[in-house]
Amino acid sequence: MGTRVLIAEDEPHIVESLSFVLDRDGFDVTAELDGESAFARLRVDPPDVMILDLMLPRLNGFEVLKRIKSDPALRAIPVVVLTAKGQAHDRRLAEDLGVDAFMTKPFSNQELVECVRRLARK
Amino acid sequence: MPHSLISTRIRERRRALGMTQSKLAATLGISASYLNLIELNKRSIGGALLKRVASVLGMSLDELDGAAGRRLLDDLHALAADPRLAGLGLDATGVHDLAGRHPAWARALLVLQRSLVDRDGAVAALSDRLGQDPHLNEIIHDVRSRIAAIRSSSEILESVDDLEPRQRQRFVAIIGDESARLSDLAQALGEFFEPARTPMRSLTPAEEVDDFLFDHDNHFPALEDAADALRGTLPLDGDLDAGAVTQPRATQRFLAARAAVLRFGDGRVLQAEVDAAPRLTSDAARKLAHRALSSYLAAALLMPYAAFLAAAERTRYDIEALCQQFGVSYEQTCHRLVTLRRPGAEGIPFGFMRTDPAGFVTKRFPLPNLLLPRRGNACPLWAAYTAFQAPGAIQRQLAAFPTGDRYLFVACAIEKPRPAFPMPRRLVSVMLACHALHADRTVYGDALDLSSSAPWVPVGPNCQLCVRGDCAYREEAAIIDR
Numbered sequence: 001m002g003t004r005v006l007i008a009e010d011e012p013h014i015v016e017s018l019s020f021v022l023d024r025d026g027f028d029v030t031a032e033l034d035g036e037s038a039f040a041r042l043r044v045d046p047p048d049v050m051i052l053d054l055m056l057p058r059l060n061g062f063e064v065l066k067r068i069k070s071d072p073a074l075r076a077i078p079v080v081v082l083t084a085k086g087q088a089h090d091r092r093l094a095e096d097l098g099v100d101a102f103m104t105k106p107f108s109n110q111e112l113v114e115c116v117r118r119l120a121r122k
Numbered sequence: 123m124p125h126s127l128i129s130t131r132i133r134e135r136r137r138a139l140g141m142t143q144s145k146l147a148a149t150l151g152i153s154a155s156y157l158n159l160i161e162l163n164k165r166s167i168g169g170a171l172l173k174r175v176a177s178v179l180g181m182s183l184d185e186l187d188g189a190a191g192r193r194l195l196d197d198l199h200a201l202a203a204d205p206r207l208a209g210l211g212l213d214a215t216g217v218h219d220l221a222g223r224h225p226a227w228a229r230a231l232l233v234l235q236r237s238l239v240d241r242d243g244a245v246a247a248l249s250d251r252l253g254q255d256p257h258l259n260e261i262i263h264d265v266r267s268r269i270a271a272i273r274s275s276s277e278i279l280e281s282v283d284d285l286e287p288r289q290r291q292r293f294v295a296i297i298g299d300e301s302a303r304l305s306d307l308a309q310a311l312g313e314f315f316e317p318a319r320t321p322m323r324s325l326t327p328a329e330e331v332d333d334f335l336f337d338h339d340n341h342f343p344a345l346e347d348a349a350d351a352l353r354g355t356l357p358l359d360g361d362l363d364a365g366a367v368t369q370p371r372a373t374q375r376f377l378a379a380r381a382a383v384l385r386f387g388d389g390r391v392l393q394a395e396v397d398a399a400p401r402l403t404s405d406a407a408r409k410l411a412h413r414a415l416s417s418y419l420a421a422a423l424l425m426p427y428a429a430f431l432a433a434a435e436r437t438r439y440d441i442e443a444l445c446q447q448f449g450v451s452y453e454q455t456c457h458r459l460v461t462l463r464r465p466g467a468e469g470i471p472f473g474f475m476r477t478d479p480a481g482f483v484t485k486r487f488p489l490p491n492l493l494l495p496r497r498g499n500a501c502p503l504w505a506a507y508t509a510f511q512a513p514g515a516i517q518r519q520l521a522a523f524p525t526g527d528r529y530l531f532v533a534c535a536i537e538k539p540r541p542a543f544p545m546p547r548r549l550v551s552v553m554l555a556c557h558a559l560h561a562d563r564t565v566y567g568d569a570l571d572l573s574s575s576a577p578w579v580p581v582g583p584n585c586q587l588c589v590r591g592d593c594a595y596r597e598e599a600a601i602i603d604r
Contacts, residue, residue, distance in 0.1 A: 011267050013296045017274035020289070024282070055263060060526075063574065066559055084266030089490030093557060096471075105270035109277045 003120045006047035007031040008038030008064065009082070010056055014105075018051065021109045022116065035059030039067060046077055049119045051112075054083040054090065062093060069098035078119035082107060127191050128172070129163040130222025135179045136161075149178050163218075194221050197232050204235075205326045208406065243498070247586045247601045250493055256525045256589060261311050268304040272297050327407035329496060332486065334401045334411055340487055341463035342418060348391045349422035352383065370539070372451040379420035392416055418461065424450055425458045431469050434459065439470060439564040441516070441532070441554075452536050453552045460487050460554075470563055473529075473555040477506050484550065491527055492555055493583045501581045501588065502595050505533035506553035513537060513549055518566045520558065522578035524589045528558035532566045 005027045009015050015031045022029045030047070032038035035056035042050065050068070054061035061081065068074045078100040083090065086104030094102055100122070101115050136146050147157040150171065159165040167175070168187075176183050198221055202212040220228045252258065275293040279285070285293075383392070392415050402408045425448045437443040444455045453476070462469030473492050476485040481499040488494040500506065505519035513535040522528045533553035540548045561567035570576075582588025585598035 011271060013271040013300060014267065014274060016296065017271065017278055017293065020278060020293075021274070060574065062559055084263045084270070086266070087491075092471075092490070093559065097559065105266040106273045107270060109274055109281075 002026045002028040003049065003116075004028045004030070004045075004047040005049050005051060005116060005120075006038065006042055007051045008035060008056060008061065009051065009053040010034060011053075017109070018112070021113060025113050025117075027116065033057075035061060035064045039064050042068065042074065042077070046074065048077075049116050050077055050079045051116065052079050052081050054081060054085045054094075062097065065094060065097045065099060078122055080112075080115055080119060082112065127195055127218060127222050128167060128186050129161050130218060131181075131186055131191075132167075132175060132179065133161040134223055135181060139179065146178065150174055191221065191225075194225060194228055194232075198228055201232065201235050205328070205406075243586075244601060246496065250583065250587055258314055259525060261307055261314065265304065265307050265311070268300045268307065271300045272304070275300075327404055327410055330402055330404070330407040331410045331414055332496070334399050334407075335414065335487065337399075337401060339463045340461050342395060342415065342461075343464070344391060344395060345415065345419045346422050346427050346464070348383075348386065349419055349426065352386050352419075353423055353426065372445070372449060372454065375424065375449060376420055376451070376454055379423045380416050383419040383423060384416055386419075392419065417457075421450075421454055421458045421461070424448060424454070427462070427464060428467070430458060431462050431467060434462065434469055437565070439566070441534075452534060453550075456552050456554050457485075470556050470560045475500070475506055475553045475555070477551050477553075479510050479549055479551075481507070489529075489555060489557070491525075492529060493587070495584055498584070500584050502597065503579055503581045504553070505531035506551045509533040509535040509551045509553070510549060513547075516566075518570070520561070520570060520572070520576065520578040521581040524580075524582055528574070528578055529555045530558055530561040530564070530567060531555050532564075 003026070005022055007015055007018055007029060009018070009031065010033050012033070015033070019029045019031060030041065030045075032041055036058040038050075038052070038056070039059060052061050052064060056064070061083065065079060065081070068077060068079060075098070080101040080103060081094050081099050082103050082105065084105040091102050100119055103112060103115060136143070143157050143161070144154045147154040150157070152171070156165065160167050172186065173183065176186050179186075195217060198217045199214070201207070202214075202217055220231075275296045278293050279290065279297075392412055395415055396402060396408050396411050399408075399411065402411050425444075430444070430448065433444055433447055437447075439459065441452060441455050441459075444450075444459075445452055448455070450458070456472075456474060459469060460472045460474045463471070471489060472487075473489040473494060474485065474487040475483060475494050477483050477500075483495050483498075483500075486494040486496070494500065504521065505517045508519070509515075509517045514537070516532060516534045519531040519533070520528065521531050531553055532555075533551055535549045535551045538548040538550060540546070556564070558572060561570070561572050580590060580593075582590055582593070585596050586601045588596070588600060590596075591600070
């Protein structure tokens with residue numbers, strides 16, 4: 001089984017293209033379209049890397065990140081934030097909460113794949 | 123009652139009628155020297171004599187001693203106190219002369235000044251609105267997301283050689299769909315900016331100092347080092363030892379510390395910070411900045427960075443516990459908490475605001491995405507204002523903004539020494555604000571439901587900028603009504 005990646009992203013087209021790219025690169029990809037479902041899945045089936053949007057319905061990405069990084073059983077899961085909220089204060093807040101990587105939309109597929117690969121090796 | 127306007131008007135009217143002082147005095151049945159004293163504003167005039175003067179000069183009493191005239195004087199005094207006019211030598215005598223001799227010109231000046239103030243307010247509000255507007259933020263967010271989908275799909279089409287026809291068709295369809303949505307967003311963006319005008323900005327010295335502090339994230343490593351060097355070398359050591367003290371005592375210690383830091387190194391450390399700040403463009407701004415930095419250094423002396431940060435984390439940012447431990451006042455403690463921004467050893471990022479009961483903001487340090495008013499009021503629902511309802515009691519509030527951002531507000535109305543007994547109590551409200559995500563690191567987040575589904579208080583930045591059209595607390599129309 002390949003490296004497992006969980007995508008939490010509410011834009012179906014982005015989920016589709018990301019899944020395609022990661023799948024082709026050998027990753028085992030699952031996706032959730034809102035924060036609560038993503039966190040629920042992560043707790044029962046922890047991935048090797050999580051790709052997390054910030055503007056998610058039901059539970060926003062900052063809160064998902066905070067829950068992961070404040071839970072001793074989950075905090076080791078590397079999280080890359082992939083967001084259209086690219087302002088300095090958003091990045092800073094994510095860093096304060098313990099994010100492992102921060103990428104803003106629009107992004108390059110290749111850069112994202114490399115980032116996920118790097119985090120999976122951690 | 124101000125009589126200077128009356129005396130000037132009597133003199134001007136008498137001269138306009140070609141009447142000598144002696145003649146008017148004789149008509150009124152008073153001595154010429156007494157009339158002269160009245161015209162020089164050295165004797166007051168009222169009652170029957172004022173009525174006789176009005177009658178002889180063919181004026182109504184209101185013309186001589188009207189409320190409109192007093193308002194004119196008050197408004198001109200307020201105009202003369204505008205910091206932008208400092209240094210022009212506008213004195214009280216000139217105000218009385220202008221209002222008395224050229225009331226129409228005085229009113230014209232006030233009309234222009236009010237117009238300018240309104241424009242400044244509109245420009246500042248528009249500028250703030252661009253950063254805070256949830257509609258604009260949403261458009262920008264959507265644009266980025268659409269472009270992300272297009273870019274990702276086009277990269278697949280470009281770089282994957284062995285795509286099946288069905289897959290190729292799917293990613294082409296995504297690009298087409300997202301491009302259409304992007305066009306709609308471009309249209310919405312154009313409509314948003316259509317009524318806007320290019321903002322211009324005028325800064326007062328106090329605003330220059332605000333910006334100078336923001337540029338440094340309200341943290342000055344050289345001053346922290348200076349405080350460490352100064353501590354222990356002071357003759358005031360005994361006085362500066364931490365310990366439980368009363369608030370006035372805390373103020374005395376702070377003033378002693380500030381006096382000490384002003385003497386330290388002949389003031390070179392403070393002056394170096396001020397001199398290295400190109401943003402401070404006037405002597406007035408540099409003087410204000412010097413004062414602000416001397417307070418910073420005094421605070422750093424009384425509340426050593428590492429010890430204070432450790433205590434803050436240990437007490438979970440309990441302001442009163444920190445006051446007791448370091449022998450400082452509530453406000454000094456709050457202010458020091460805002461300066462804990464040393465890279466690698468940062469405390470919770472706090473915003474700070476101090477306001478008087480009239481809503482005048484006397485000190486502020488905003489957070490990157492939390493707008494605090496430069497002038498005028500913030501939202502009346504903020505804890506900074508509700509704290510006046512129970513002076514001395516700490517109010518905590520979970521505040522939700524229209525942008526979706528949520529903050530914990532912690533405010534307390536504290537009493538300052540009043541000048542003398544008959545004067546009213548002097549209260550100021552001191553408020554700290556931190557992002558909701560940090561609330562659980564503080565004692566003020568205890569026993570509160572911090573989840574996004576909890577009933578947070580729906581606040582805004584202020585009425586002008588707020589998009590909550592149905593708010594019962596609205597006092598002013600939004601500057602952009604959508």
